[in-house]
Amino acid sequence: MRFSGWRVLKEGLTGNKGWRPHWRNPQPKAEYDALIIGGGGHGLATAFYLAKEHGLTKIAVLEKGYLGGGNIGRNTTIVRANYGLPGNSEFYSHSLKLWEGMEQELNFNTMMSQRGVLNLFHSDGQRDAAARRGNAMRNQGDDAELLSREQVRALVPWLDFDNTRFPIYGGLFHGRGGTARHDAVAWGYARGADSRGVDLIQNCEVTGIDIEDGRVTGVQTTRGAIKAKKVGIVVAGRSSQVAAMAGMRLPIESHVLQAFVTEGLKPCIDHVVTYGMGHFYISQSDKGGLVFGGDLDFYASYAARGNLPMQEHVMEAAMTLMPMIGKARVLRSWGGIMDMSPDGSPIIDKTHIDGLYLNCGWCYGGFKAVPGSGFAFAHLIATDRPHVSAARLRLDRFETGRGLMDEEGTGAQHNLH
Amino acid sequence: MRIPCPICGTRDRREFYYQGAASMLDRPAAEAPLEVWHDYLHLRDNPAGGTRDLWYHASGCGSWLVVERDTVTHEVLGAALVEACDAD
Numbered sequence: 001m002r003f004s005g006w007r008v009l010k011e012g013l014t015g016n017k018g019w020r021p022h023w024r025n026p027q028p029k030a031e032y033d034a035l036i037i038g039g040g041g042h043g044l045a046t047a048f049y050l051a052k053e054h055g056l057t058k059i060a061v062l063e064k065g066y067l068g069g070g071n072i073g074r075n076t077t078i079v080r081a082n083y084g085l086p087g088n089s090e091f092y093s094h095s096l097k098l099w100e101g102m103e104q105e106l107n108f109n110t111m112m113s114q115r116g117v118l119n120l121f122h123s124d125g126q127r128d129a130a131a132r133r134g135n136a137m138r139n140q141g142d143d144a145e146l147l148s149r150e151q152v153r154a155l156v157p158w159l160d161f162d163n164t165r166f167p168i169y170g171g172l173f174h175g176r177g178g179t180a181r182h183d184a185v186a187w188g189y190a191r192g193a194d195s196r197g198v199d200l201i202q203n204c205e206v207t208g209i210d211i212e213d214g215r216v217t218g219v220q221t222t223r224g225a226i227k228a229k230k231v232g233i234v235v236a237g238r239s240s241q242v243a244a245m246a247g248m249r250l251p252i253e254s255h256v257l258q259a260f261v262t263e264g265l266k267p268c269i270d271h272v273v274t275y276g277m278g279h280f281y282i283s284q285s286d287k288g289g290l291v292f293g294g295d296l297d298f299y300a301s302y303a304a305r306g307n308l309p310m311q312e313h314v315m316e317a318a319m320t321l322m323p324m325i326g327k328a329r330v331l332r333s334w335g336g337i338m339d340m341s342p343d344g345s346p347i348i349d350k351t352h353i354d355g356l357y358l359n360c361g362w363c364y365g366g367f368k369a370v371p372g373s374g375f376a377f378a379h380l381i382a383t384d385r386p387h388v389s390a391a392r393l394r395l396d397r398f399e400t401g402r403g404l405m406d407e408e409g410t411g412a413q414h415n416l417h
Numbered sequence: 418m419r420i421p422c423p424i425c426g427t428r429d430r431r432e433f434y435y436q437g438a439a440s441m442l443d444r445p446a447a448e449a450p451l452e453v454w455h456d457y458l459h460l461r462d463n464p465a466g467g468t469r470d471l472w473y474h475a476s477g478c479g480s481w482l483v484v485e486r487d488t489v490t491h492e493v494l495g496a497a498l499v500e501a502c503d504a505d
Contacts, residue, residue: 249456250460250461252461302489303488303491309429398459
């Protein structure tokens with residue numbers, strides 16, 4: 001079933017009776033060539049690219065709940081490639097290019113909106129850092145423009161430019177960044193994978209990973225044992241638990257990150273805007289809600305909900321930056337479970353067990369990474385070699401100290417990102 | 418979330434700084450092999466459920482506490498003073 005303007009018109013005129021489910025609901029088979037544990041954005045994208053780029057079709061995605069029910073449904077939908085360090089830089093650059101072709105590639109409307117990401121700065125030092133970051137982005141081949149205070153004012157006049165404590169000095173504008181419809185990304189990859197023969201198996205929780213003589217041989221699930229010579233773990237939010245089934249301890253702490261949405265308002269925020277003096281970022285959804293978030297609650301948590309102190313902090317940052325938000329009413333808030341790695345950057349790598357691959361540690365940046373992560377993880381699983389865009393996302397970088405990607409410059413230890 | 422400080426009584430979470438897993442108290446010897454230090458610094462059990470972690474009562478008595486919590490429910494089960502710790 002392909003989507004097109006013609007198809008929408010035809011269905012509209014014939015009572016929408018021709019639409020069919022977008023994917024099958026198959027029973028698990030006894031054996032597959034490869035298993036992907038985790039039916040979120042990254043897992044579904046991995047399955048899609050395994051089928052599309054590498055011709056593997058005897059593969060299954062095992063999801064303990066429903067497709068896209070984890071962090072792909074709990075984020076602030078921001079897409080960007082504005083990193084400064086080698087490793088992250090080429091990875092997110094590649095991911096953004098995949099975003100730009102995603103709707104055509106999937107024949108699915110993911111509502112990709114390159115409305116631009118504006119990072120504000122509030123001091124001379126922050127301006128220097130923004131200029132440096134912008135140069136790194138341009139050297140990577142992506143777009144970045146350093147805007148003066150007056151240029152920022154022309155774009156977003158409703159900010160509090162003359163805030164006594166943190167006046168706005170300017171901003172770094174990344175025009176190709178923006179937002180996308182988060183659920184549609186999961187659904188689009190699910191539909192694309194299913195149509196290429198991938199079995200998407202829901203309500204199927206992995207309870208054990210079978211290993212013989214240092215090689216993975218399959219998994220145990222709530223729906224029976226399934227054999228496979230290759231197994232990919234891509235379950236950010238539960239990485240430590242699944243890896244423990246293979247006897248591994250990961251350099252991951254799980255933290256809660258909250259986000260918020262207001263009631264629907266008329267269009268007022270055209271871009272993604274981030275505050276440089278507090279961890280705060282905001283955009284407006286196509287339904288009109290102002291979607292915004294802040295920093296971690298800063299304690300280990302799997303609750304998928306946060307506490308009031310960070311909510312208060314985020315609201316304070318919002319009011320400081322844009323007093324007009326005080327007239328909006330918060331509709332709801334939620335929390336996602338973040339795989340926090342010591343240096344704040346992700347991991348896509350083999351493990352010490354043959355045939356077992358690991359994709360984790362997305363910290364609070366997993367959404368924008370979905371296509372790049374799926375592409376690179378599929379490449380690793382299919383070829384046993386890292387894709388060039390993700391060759392530095394190594395699991396052993398903490399042990400060796402080589403290739404740490406500490407974007408914030410705060411150190412490569414837990415609790416610092 | 419409220420934490421029962423053994424010295425100050427039950428106080429709001431805002432008064433405390435969170436450090437991380439209480440395994441940080443088991444500092445290896447300086448000459449311990451690299452793997453041991455890697456394990457100590459980076460690898461975590463990261464349990465979903467009961468956990469023991471280190472909190473510092475920054476806006477209170479200044480004590481380091483081992484807090485027993487549930488990471489799934491946010492329930493705080495108890496807190497005890499860290500007897501002896503290398504606080505760097």
